[in-house]
Amino acid sequence: GAGVSQSPRYKVAKRGQDVALRCDPISGHVSLFWYQQALGQGPEFLTYFQNEAQLDKSGLPSDRFFAERPEGSVSTLKIQRTQQEDSAVYLCASGLQGGSSYEQYFGPGTRLTVT
């Protein structure tokens, strides 16, 4: 079946602009995670949803970052007043969760460049 999809794949924003990044998880997946991956680094956790509930947002770097998943499926990561340090690849992952299923499946990411 279809994997995790993300859009746009590339986004260039001028400093100070707001951006919205979309994630379509694998159908039926309960959990959804957002990660940030700086160049040459491993992904770092931003936030986690189980269905529509945001259970952990401890990784969001500032109050300019906001995520939502209103119907428990598609999720949007919004960054307000973008700064150059926000330039990174933003990855979304989904998983079944529960029981012994811990696997997380990643989308291709959105590369954000703030100029």
Add this chain to the structure above:
Amino acid sequence: QQQVKQSPQSLIVQKGGIPIINCAYENTAFDYFPWYQQFPGKGPALLIAIRPDVSEKKEGRFTISFNKSAKQFSLHIMDSQPGDSATYFCAASFPGDKLIFGTGTRLQVFP
């Protein structure tokens, strides 16, 4: 305590060689240890994973060795191929929780 330390940073082997990538963790509450493979411009792809109740797991040419007492685990790639050239990340997580990634190992396999 939540860090996962990965080495080496880069690795070069010839085709047919057996690259080994090592990871170490501190928190004994971690319950799930996956390895991801990432090609340039792509998202990480789940390769193989292990739980702490087993010491080894094989899937095709990929093997995880897990040493619970040493809090270390490693990835071995048997009969490596040029197509295996990618960046490999280890990770660890608490049950059903976020993944904590290592810093990555860039593997190059030459023909």
